[in-house]
Amino acid sequence: MPLNERSSSGAWAALTASFLGWTLDAFDFFLVVFCLTAIGREFHQTDRALAISIWLTLGFRPVGAFLFGLMADRYGRRLPLMIDLVFYSVVEVATGFAPNFTSFLILRALFGIGMGGEWGVGASLAMEKVPARWRGVLSGFLQQGYALGNLLAALCYFIVFPRFGWRPLFFLGGLPALLALFVRFRVQESEVWRQTKRESWRQLGSAITANWKLFLYLVVLMTGMNMASHGTQDMYPTFLQRFWHFGAEKRAAISAISMVGAIIGGVAVGLASDRFGRRKAIAWSLICAIASIPLWAYAPLVELLITGAFLIQFFVQGAWGVIPAHLSELSPDEIRGFLPGFAYQCGVLIAGSAAYVEAAAAEHMSYATAMAATAAIVCAFTAIVAVLGRERKAAAFGLPATAGAGRD
Numbered sequence: 001m002p003l004n005e006r007s008s009s010g011a012w013a014a015l016t017a018s019f020l021g022w023t024l025d026a027f028d029f030f031l032v033v034f035c036l037t038a039i040g041r042e043f044h045q046t047d048r049a050l051a052i053s054i055w056l057t058l059g060f061r062p063v064g065a066f067l068f069g070l071m072a073d074r075y076g077r078r079l080p081l082m083i084d085l086v087f088y089s090v091v092e093v094a095t096g097f098a099p100n101f102t103s104f105l106i107l108r109a110l111f112g113i114g115m116g117g118e119w120g121v122g123a124s125l126a127m128e129k130v131p132a133r134w135r136g137v138l139s140g141f142l143q144q145g146y147a148l149g150n151l152l153a154a155l156c157y158f159i160v161f162p163r164f165g166w167r168p169l170f171f172l173g174g175l176p177a178l179l180a181l182f183v184r185f186r187v188q189e190s191e192v193w194r195q196t197k198r199e200s201w202r203q204l205g206s207a208i209t210a211n212w213k214l215f216l217y218l219v220v221l222m223t224g225m226n227m228a229s230h231g232t233q234d235m236y237p238t239f240l241q242r243f244w245h246f247g248a249e250k251r252a253a254i255s256a257i258s259m260v261g262a263i264i265g266g267v268a269v270g271l272a273s274d275r276f277g278r279r280k281a282i283a284w285s286l287i288c289a290i291a292s293i294p295l296w297a298y299a300p301l302v303e304l305l306i307t308g309a310f311l312i313q314f315f316v317q318g319a320w321g322v323i324p325a326h327l328s329e330l331s332p333d334e335i336r337g338f339l340p341g342f343a344y345q346c347g348v349l350i351a352g353s354a355a356y357v358e359a360a361a362a363e364h365m366s367y368a369t370a371m372a373a374t375a376a377i378v379c380a381f382t383a384i385v386a387v388l389g390r391e392r393k394a395a396a397f398g399l400p401a402t403a404g405a406g407r408d
Contacts, residue, residue: 010188011129015138017183018122019145021085024176025118026149027156028092028111029057031173033234034157034252035166037241042166043101047238048360054234056109058226058348061116065338065345068117072337073197073204076189077125080337084121085180088114092173116348120341127328128192128336132394133274135329136281140270140321147262147317150233154259158252192398196333207334215343217389218327222347224382225323228286228316230351231374232296236309239367244305258309265314266321277393278326282319282386286379289315297372312375319382329392336397 032039032053040050064084071080091111098104123142130138153169160169198204208215236258240251265285273281292315295308327340361370 010186011126011131013182013186014129014188014190015126015142017081017179017187018126019142020179020182021081021118021122021176022142022145023149023152024085024173024179025088025115026146027152028088028149028170028173028176029115030150030153031157031166031169032057032108034153034237034255035161035169036238038161038166039104043104045101048363049101051235053105053108054230056105057112057115058230058351060109060112061348062342062345064113064116064118065120065341066116067113069120069338069341070204072121072124073193073335074201076193076197077121077128077337078183078187078189080117081121081125081187082180082183084114084117085176085183088118089174089177092170092176095173096167096170116341116345119344121337123324123328123340124193124336125187125190127324128190128397132396135325135394136274136278136322137267137271139273139323139325139328140266140268140318142324143270143321144263144266144317146320147259147266147313150262151256151259154252154256158249158256162248192333193337195398198334204335204338207332208338211332211335211339214330215339218330218340218343219346219350221382221385221389222323222344223350224347224378224385225320226344226347226351227378228289228375228382229320231371231378232289232312232316235367235371239371243367244302254306254309257306258313261310261312261314262317265316265318268321269315269318270321270325273322273325273393277391278322278329279386279389279391281322282326283383285315285319285322286383286386289319290376290379293372293375296375297368316379319386326391328397329395330390333397 036047036050039045039053040047068080068084071083088111091107091114095104095107095111098107126142127135127139156169156172198207237251237255240246240254244250246254269281269285289312292308292311295304296312297308299305299308323344324340327344328336331339357370357374361373
């Protein structure tokens with residue numbers, strides 16, 4: 001019997017902690033997305049300049065994944081997760097006090113370090129504890145903490161911003177520090193890590209370098225996945241303002257509806273991957289996302305626009321729902337804290353230009369065309385990359401690769 005099923009105690013606590021950590025991470029990130037225009041107005045910056053702040057956050061995420069991922073494989077999952085939660089909480093609160101644009105950019109870079117560290121550590125902890133037969137659907141649940149964070153950011157923006165402006169929103173970013181207490185007292189260490197950990201930094205480094213080909217493939221896959229996600233989300237509130245001339249309340253409401261689609265899609269496609277396989281689920285979900293682009297970008301009526309926003313996030317984030325399980329299964333036990341998260345965040349670094357490219361392209365064409373072209377190209381590319389890769393669906397953790405379930 002696989003190790004993660006023999007040691008199921010605390011699986012739900014680990015999944016809850018990882019889910020909430022990713023939710024609050026995304027919540028803090030999307031506050032900037034929703035407040036982009038207001039922050040730019042206060043600091044006298046253009047949309048393109050503010051898009052750089054998004055790129056800085058995304059660009060520094062690999063640093064956090066590298067540092068916290070190494071700690072997770074050397075010292076266990078719990079301690080790095082707690083440190084990371086407190087770190088990015090402090091940085092987020094400080095963002096609300098930023099006196100100028102330069103300090104704002106520095107804080108967004110620091111936040112990127114914290115954001116980059118959370119996903120890999122949390123995903124490895126959760127995926128190592130949940131039953132293999134439910135790994136896909138629970139992976140979808142875990143990943144949609146990102147969509148829930150976006151939804152919560154939209155709701156808070158809807159309630160707080162019209163009355164108090166953008167700065168008080170960032171004070172809510174201190175909440176993840178409380179989650180660290182939950183991890184400290186309720187979450188148990190991963191038994192997979194205890195039995196497969198490397199006893200020295202040299203051994204850990206050797207395990208990492210031995211899997212460089214897998215790392216490169218995962219970086220390419222995650223570049224495409226992040227381009228699809230950020231290309232359909234980051235500049236969408238600005239698109240709704242510039243192209244549709246919607247106010248803050250309507251922009252927040254439509255974004256919130258799209259994130260409901262993302263949450264449902266992530267769980268549904270994750271569940272489908274348990275039956276049909278990880279690669280097929282990712283590819284077909286992205287193909288369906290392409291089919292949703294006309295409604296998402298060119299809808300003639302508000303009702304159709306909302307339908308398009310719901311559908312494209314259902315399918316894009318549906319494909320994302322498979323990722324925690326897929327990357328965890330592909331990664332060897334001894335570097336699961338490091339490899340998925342670092343590859344993911346390196347993909348973020350490359351894909352972080354999506355918002356900047358869209359903003360720059362929108363200066364020469366409509367926002368609709370800029371976003372539609374970006375989404376179609378990256379979704380098609382990523383579907384191909386996913387199909388060409390390997391798969392180890394329901395692989396056993398804590399056992400030699402040849403002894404567990406799964407296939408190439």
